[in-house]
Amino acid sequence: MSTIIEARNLSRFYEVRRGLFAEPATVRALSEASFRVTQGTTLAVVGESGCGKSTLARLLTMIEPPSGGELVIDGKKLGATGHADLKALRKTVQIVFQDPYGSLNPRQKIGAILEEPLKINTDMPSRERREKAFDMLIKVGLRPEHYGRYPHMFSGGQRQRIAIARALMLDPKILILDEPVSALDVSIQAQILNILADLQEELGLTYIFISHDLSVVRFVADEVMVMYLGRPVEFAPVEAVFESPQHPYTVALLSATPVADPRRKRQNIKLEGELPSPINPPSGCPFHPRCRYARDKCSDIRPELTLHGQTLVACHGIEEGWIDYAAEPPPPGAALSGERAGTTPQAPDAAVRAPEPGSPV
Amino acid sequence: MPLLHIENLSVSFETASGAFLAVDSVDFDVDAGERLAIVGESGSGKSVAMLAVMGLLPPTATVTADRLEFAGRDLRGLSPRARREVIGGDVAMIFQEPMSSLNPCFTVGFQIKEALAAHTDLDRKGRQERAVELMRQVGIPEPERRLTAFPHQLSGGMSQRVMIAMATACRPKLLIADEPTTALDVTIQAQILDLLVELQKDHDMALILITHDMGVVAETAQRVVVQYAGQQVERQDVFGLFEAPHHPYTAALLDALPDRASGNRLPAISGVVPGQGDRPQGCLFNPRCRFADETCRKVVPPRQPPELGEALCHYPLHREEKAA
Numbered sequence: 093m094s095t096i097i098e099a100r101n102l103s104r105f106y107e108v109r110r111g112l113f114a115e116p117a118t119v120r121a122l123s124e125a126s127f128r129v130t131q132g133t134t135l136a137v138v139g140e141s142g143c144g145k146s147t148l149a150r151l152l153t154m155i156e157p158p159s160g161g162e163l164v165i166d167g168k169k170l171g172a173t174g175h176a177d178l179k180a181l182r183k184t185v186q187i188v189f190q191d192p193y194g195s196l197n198p199r200q201k202i203g204a205i206l207e208e209p210l211k212i213n214t215d216m217p218s219r220e221r222r223e224k225a226f227d228m229l230i231k232v233g234l235r236p237e238h239y240g241r242y243p244h245m246f247s248g249g250q251r252q253r254i255a256i257a258r259a260l261m262l263d264p265k266i267l268i269l270d271e272p273v274s275a276l277d278v279s280i281q282a283q284i285l286n287i288l289a290d291l292q293e294e295l296g297l298t299y300i301f302i303s304h305d306l307s308v309v310r311f312v313a314d315e316v317m318v319m320y321l322g323r324p325v326e327f328a329p330v331e332a333v334f335e336s337p338q339h340p341y342t343v344a345l346l347s348a349t350p351v352a353d354p355r356r357k358r359q360n361i362k363l364e365g366e367l368p369s370p371i372n373p374p375s376g377c378p379f380h381p382r383c384r385y386a387r388d389k390c391s392d393i394r395p396e397l398t399l400h401g402q403t404l405v406a407c408h409g410i411e412e413g414w415i416d417y418a419a420e421p422p423p424p425g426a427a428l429s430g431e432r433a434g435t436t437p438q439a440p441d442a443a444v445r446a447p448e449p450g451s452p453v
Numbered sequence: 454m455p456l457l458h459i460e461n462l463s464v465s466f467e468t469a470s471g472a473f474l475a476v477d478s479v480d481f482d483v484d485a486g487e488r489l490a491i492v493g494e495s496g497s498g499k500s501v502a503m504l505a506v507m508g509l510l511p512p513t514a515t516v517t518a519d520r521l522e523f524a525g526r527d528l529r530g531l532s533p534r535a536r537r538e539v540i541g542g543d544v545a546m547i548f549q550e551p552m553s554s555l556n557p558c559f560t561v562g563f564q565i566k567e568a569l570a571a572h573t574d575l576d577r578k579g580r581q582e583r584a585v586e587l588m589r590q591v592g593i594p595e596p597e598r599r600l601t602a603f604p605h606q607l608s609g610g611m612s613q614r615v616m617i618a619m620a621t622a623c624r625p626k627l628l629i630a631d632e633p634t635t636a637l638d639v640t641i642q643a644q645i646l647d648l649l650v651e652l653q654k655d656h657d658m659a660l661i662l663i664t665h666d667m668g669v670v671a672e673t674a675q676r677v678v679v680q681y682a683g684q685q686v687e688r689q690d691v692f693g694l695f696e697a698p699h700h701p702y703t704a705a706l707l708d709a710l711p712d713r714a715s716g717n718r719l720p721a722i723s724g725v726v727p728g729q730g731d732r733p734q735g736c737l738f739n740p741r742c743r744f745a746d747e748t749c750r751k752v753v754p755p756r757q758p759p760e761l762g763e764a765l766c767h768y769p770l771h772r773e774e775k776a777a
Contacts, residue, residue, distance in 0.1 A: 140638040247725050248495075277494035277665060282709035282721035289717060304639060307668070311711035311719070348643035350668025352710050354691045362647070363640040366608055 096266060096298050097129040097152065101161035104147050108371070117371045121147040123322045124161070126397070129315075131265070134292070134299040136313035136330070138306065138345070142367050144322040145302045149270045152300060153187045154178060166265060183213055186259035190271035192251035196243040202229075202254055203239040209261045228257040231294075232287055249280035253287065260291070266298045274305060285312060306349045310334055318342045321378040322370055328403035338405040340383050340415065377408065385409045456627055456659050457483040457506070460520040464498070464505050467513045473729045475501045475514075477683035485626060486657040488650070490674030490691075492664060492706075496726045498683040499663050503629050507546055508536050524626065542572045545620035549632035551612035555604040561615045562600030565622060572623040587618040591648060610641035614648070621652055627659045628652075634669065646673055667710055671695060679703050682727055682737045689762040697771035699762035701742045704770055736767065744768055 104122040122144040129135045137145045150156045151163065154170070163170040166184050168177060186209075189195040196205060206225040210216050216224070226236045232253040243251060252272060259267055269288070273281040285308070291297060303309050309316060309330070316333040318326040318341065326339040337343045344363040365382050368374055374381050380390040387408070395406045409415030464476040476498040483489050491499045505516045506528070521528045523539060531539070548554045556564060562584055569580045581600075588596030591614040604612060613633060620628055630649060634642035650673060653660040662673055670677055670691065677694045679687040679702065687700040698704040707713060708720040724741045727733060736754045739745040754767045761769045 140640060249725065277726075278667070278706055278709050279494060279722035280725070282711075282719035283723070285711065286718050286721055306639070307710065307712040311714050344640060348639045350639075350642075350646075350666065350672045352667040352671045352695065352707065352712050354671040354674075354695050356671075362643065366610055366641065367638075 094131050095128045096131040096166055097127075097300075098164040099128075099161065100126050100163075102126070102148075102151060102158050102163055103160040104144075104151055104156065105159045119370050120322050120373065121370060122151070125319075125324050126161075127317060127324065127327060129266075129298055129300065131298055132292070132296050133314040134301050134312055136301045136303060136309040136316045137319060138303060138309055138316060139319035140304060140345075140367055142321070142370060143319040144370075145319055146270060147322075148319075149187060149268045149300070149302055152266075153185050153268055154182055179213075183262045184264055185266045185268065186262060186264040187268040187270060188252070188255050188259050188272050191275055192248055192255050193275075195255055196251055198243055200243075201239070202241055202243070205243075205254065206239075206258050206261055209258065213262055224261065225257075228260055231260070231291070232257045233283075247280075248276055249283055252276065252280075252284055256284075256287065256291070260295070263295075264297070266300065268300045268302070270302045271304070272301075273308060274303065281308070288312070306334075306346060307351075318345065321368065321373055323378060323406070324397065324404075325379065325407070326403060326405045327397065328405075332402040336401070336403075338400055338403045338410050339379075339407050340385055340409070341379050343417065344382075377406070385415050387414075454525060455482040456485045456487075456524055457481060457661075458520055458522040459506070459518060462502060462505060462516070462518040462521065464501050464510065464517075465515050467515070468729070470729065472515075474732075475683055476505065479678075479680070479683075479685045481678070483627065483659050483661060485659055486653070488653060488660045488662065488673060488675045490662045490664060490670045490677045491680060492667065492670055492677060493680035494665060494726055496682070496728070497680040499680050500631050502680075503546070503631060503661065503663060507540055507544065507629070509546075538572075541568060542623045543625055544627045544629065545623070545625040546629040546631065547613070547616045547620050547633050549635050551609055551616050551636070552604065554616055555612055557604050560601050560603055561607070562602075565600070565615070565619050568619050568622045583622070584618075587622055588615075590621075590652070591615070591618045592644070593618075609637050610645065613637065613641075613645055617645075617648065617652070621656070621658075624656055625658060627661065629661045629663070631663045632665070633662070635664075635666075642669075649673070667707065668712070679706075682732070684737060684765055685763075686738065686765045687762045693762065699757065699764040699769040699771055700738075700766050701744050701768075701770060702738050703762075703764075705741075705743070736765075744770075 102122065102125045106119040106121055107116045108119055109116050125148065137148060139145050151158050165181055168181055203225055206228060207221045210221045210224065225239060229236055229238055234250065234253055246254065273284050276284060292299060301309065301312055313330045316328060316330050317324050318339065320341050326333065326342045333342065337346055348363065363382055368381065376391040376394050380386040383390065389408050395408045395411065397404045397406045398411050400410055459481040461478045461480065462476060463474065463478050465472045465474045479502055493499045504510050506521065510516065518529060523544060526539065555561065565584045565587060566580045569575055569583055575583060584600055585596045588599060593599050593611065593614055607615065633649065634645050637645060646669065649660060652658065664670060674691050676690050678685050679700065681702050687698065687703050694703065695707065698707060705722045709722055711719060722741050727737060733740050735751045736749045739749040742749065748767050754765050757764045757766065757769050761772065
C-alpha cells in the first residue's frame with residue numbers, strides 16, 4: 093500500500109481587512125497540518141465549523157495554494173511543478189460538495205454537466221464522452237435516460253449521485269467528499285454511503301471524508317483526523333478514536349453526539365463556551381479555555397502531536413500522563429458502540445485495510 | 454384533559470397542478486409537562502402540522518380539523534386578535550435557522566422586550582429586568598451587555614439561546630421547537646438540547662420537538678410520533694419505538710442509521726418519499742416496503758391498537774412479542 097497524499101506542516105492563512113486604518117488581521121484557517129493517506133483508504137476529517145476542514149479540502153483540490161508547508165499528491169510535489177503539471181494533477185483529485193442544490197448548474201442538462209470536465213481536460217471525441225457519461229450514470233445508480241434532463245427534475249439524493257458521477261468522469265484517484273450526506277435524509281444518506289463504498293471497492297479510490305457527524309464517520313472511515321481551530325489535535329485509526337479517544341476535545345465531541353438509544357445514559361461531559369475566533373486564537377493549546385483538565389502549562393506552551401499507543405495526539409495531559417480517563421467515568425467511546433444486542437457497529441473491514449497511523453514527518 | 458388536543462387535522466396547499474395534501478388526518482394529544490417528538494424525513498409534513506396549529510401558514514393552505522383545541526379553547530374559529538393572545542403567550546415556537554428568525558435591524562434586547570410588551574403588563578423597568586433574567590436563564594454570559602447586541606454580533610448558538618429566551622418570555626405552557634439544533638455544531642447542539650429539557654422541567658412546560666435526527670429523539674423525547682408523507686405511521690413511547698418498532702418504515706429508518714450498522718453496507722430504504730404526482734394507492738409506504746403484498750398495494754391500512762404502536766399498517770412488526 094503506497095502513500096498517495098502526504099502533507100507536511102500544511103498551512104493556509106487569510107488576510108482580512110478590518111477597516112480603513114486598522115491593521116489587517118490574519119486568520120489562521122489551517123496551521124501545520126501533517127498527515128499521510130494510504131491509497132484506497134478513507135481518511136475522515138472531523139471538527140466543528142471553523143476548524144479548517146473545508147480549507148483543507150480547498151488545498152487538497154488545488155483550488156487555493158497553501159501559505160506554507162508541503163503537499164505531495166500521487167508522488168508529485170506541489171509548488172515545485174509547473175503549471176502543466178498542476179493541470180494534470182487536478183485530474184487526480186476531484187471533489188463532491190455538501191449542497192447538491194447549489195453545486196449543479198440549473199441551466200445545464202445532466203449530460204452537459206457530466207461531460208464538461210472531459211471537454212476541459214481531455215480531447216476525447218463527443219461520442220466517447222457521451223458513452224462515458226452513460227456508463228457513469230449507471231455506475232451511480234441512475235438511468236441513461238436521465239442524460240437529457242435538468243437538475244431541478246431530481247431529488248436531493250439523485251443530485252448528489254450526479255455530483256459524484258461528475259467527480260468521477262476524469263477517473264480521479266482521490267475524491268474529496270465535503271460533507272456529502274449532511275444535507276440528505278437518513279434513508280437517502282444510507283443509499284449514498286452505500287454507493288460510495290461500492291465505488292471505492294470497484295475503483296480503488298482514496299477518500300478524504302469531511303464530516304461533523306461522528307456516527308457517519310465511524311461507518312466510513314479507516315483513519316480519523318480530529319481538528320480544532322485549524323490544527324489537527326488527534327489522528328488515529330477509526331477504532332482507536334471511538335474506543336479510546338485521547339484528546340479531551342475528541343472525548344467531548346463523542347459525548348455530545350446523540351445516539352439513537354434512549355436507554356443510554358447521556359455522558360455528562362459538557363463543553364462550555366464556543367469556538368474562539370481564529371483571528372485571535374488562544375495562546376498555548378488552542379483548546380485550553382474550554383478544557384476541564386487545563387493546567388498552567390496548557391496556556392503557555394502549544395503541545396505537539398506525539399504518538400500515544402496507536403494515536404497521535406496533541407495534548408500535554410496525555411503526553412505527561414496527568415489525564416486519566418480510566419480513573420473517571422468511562423470514556424464515551426462506549427457511547428457510540430451500540431450496546432444493544434447484536435448491533436455492534438464495525439468499520440468497513442478496517443482491520444484489513446487500515447494502515448499504520450500516519451506519522452508526522 | 455390534554456393541553457393540546459387535535460383530531461383529524463389535514464392541511465392541503467393549492468398549487469398550479471392541483472391540491473397537494475401535506476398533512477393527512479393526524480391526531481395529537483399533548484399533556485402538560487410532556488416531551489413529544491415528531492420525527493420524519495423532509496416532506497413528511499411535520500413542520501406544516503405545527504405551523505397549522507400556530508396559524509402561521511400562508512393563505513394558499515387549507516386547514517381542516519375535527520378538533521383543534523389548546524387548553525380547552527377552540528383554535529379554529531379564533532379571530533386573528535384572539536389568536537395572537539394565545540400564540541406567543543401560551544404557545545411559543547422556535548425555528549431551525551436562529552440567524553434568520555431574528556430581525557437584523559433591532560437589538561436582541563428590543564426584540565425580547567417587544568414580546569414582553571405585547572403579552573404582559575410590565576412597565577419599562579420591569580421588562581428590562583425580566584429580559585436580563587431571561588438571558589441569564591438561557592445561559593448567556595454578561596446579559597446586560599448582550600441585550601444591546603445586534604443579531605449579527607452573535608454566533609448561531611447564542612442566537613438560538615436568544616430565540617429560546619424570547620419564546621419562554623411569557624412562560625408558555627407549550628413550546629414547539631422546529632429542528633432547533635439542525636444548523637448548529639454537535640457540542641452546541643448538546644448545550645441547546647440540555648437547556649430546552651431543563652426549561653421544560655423547571656417550568657413544567659410541554660415541549661414538542663420536531664426533528665429528523667433519531668439520536669436527538671432518543672436523548673430528549675418521552676413519546677414519539679413518526680410521520681411519513683403527511684401521515685402519522687406510528688405513535689409510541691420512546692423506549693418501545695427504539696426496541697420494537699411496529700411500522701416497517703420506523704424499523705427501516707432505524708436500520709439505516711450508521712450507528713446501528715453491522716456490516717460494511719447500510720440497509721438503505723430504496724426509492725424516495727412520494728410527492729404530489731406519485732402518491733401510491735393503498736399504503737403510502739408500499740413501494741418502498743420490504744413486506745408489502747397485494748393488500749398493501751390496494752387497501753388503505755387500518756390504525757392498529759395502542760399496544761402495536763398505533764401503526765398505520767396491515768402487518769405491524771413485533772406482533773408476537775406483544776401477544777406473548
